[in-house]
Amino acid sequence: MSRWKAASIHLAISLLLALAVGSLLFFVWYPGPLFAASGGDRLVVILIGIDIVIGPLLTLVVFRSGKRGLKFDLAVIAVLQMAALLYGLNVISAARPAFLVFTVDRLVAVSANQLEDADLKLAPAGFDRAPWSGPRMAFAHMPEDRDTAEAIMFTALRGKDLERYPQHYQDYAANAAAVVARAKPMAELAARDAAASARVQRFLARSRVAEVDMGWLPLVARSKDIVAVVRRPDAAIVGYLDLDPWHGPKP
Secondary structure (H helix, E strand, O other), rough: OOOOHHHHHHHHHHHHHHHHHHHHHHHHHOOHHHHHOOOOOHHHHHHHHHHHHHHOOOOEEOOOOOOOOOOHHHHHHHHHHHHHHHHHHHHHHHEEEEEEEOOOOOOEEEEEEHHHHHHHOOOOOOOOOOOOOOOOEEEEEEOOOHHEEEEEHHOOOOOOOHHHOOOEOOOHHHHHHHHHHOOOEHHHHHHOOOHHHHHHHHHHHHHOOHHHEEEEEEEEEOOOEEEEEEEEOOOOOEEEOOOOOOOOOOO
C-alpha cells in the first residue's frame, strides 16, 4: 500500500468521525442558530481541523510499506489524534448552552461552564445539573429576600447576573404569561429596515403560526445576540432570526 492510499483511508475515517462529532454539536448541543451565536462554529472548525490534519498528515509523513516499527508509529498517531479529539470535545462540551433562561425582558444562553457546582447543588430538581441532551428552557425569578437580591445585583457588576444562579430557576412553561408579556410584535422587527423586513417575511412564510400569535425576544449568547421568536400564549420558541435584537441587522 502506498503512503497516499494509507493517508486517504485515514482521512476518510477522520471525516466520518468529524461528521459524527459535527452532528452531535449542531443538532444536540448547539441546535440551530445557537451554533454560531454561542461560538460553536469556531470551536468545531478548530476541532475538526486538528482532527483531520493530525492524523492523515502524519500518516502521509511516516507511512512506508514494510517499514520497521510502522505499527508503533501508526499507534502513536492514533493516540495523538484521539487525545486531540477528546480534549477538543471536552472544551466544546463545557461551553455548550445548558439553559435558555428568561430574565427580565430577554432570553440568555447560559453555558455549562458558566454554572458553579455550589449553585447547582441548591437548584430545584431538573435544574441541578447541566443537561447533555440540549439546552433546557428556564425562567429566572429574582428572589424576594432583599439581601439575596442585593447580593445578585452586586455580582452582576462582575458578570454573574441572575441567569447564572440556577437555584432561582423556575419552570418556563408555568411562567409563560410573564414571558409573552415582554415579547415584542413581529411588525416592530420588520419595520426596522428592508433587510430585517425581508428576513421576517421569509420566516413568516415558513412558519405555520400566524403572525398575530408570535412575538420576539432578544436572545443573548456568548458570541453574538440574535432574535428568538416565541408563540403566544405558551411562550414556546418557534424559531430564531439572525438579526441584532438591539440595533437591527449588521452590515
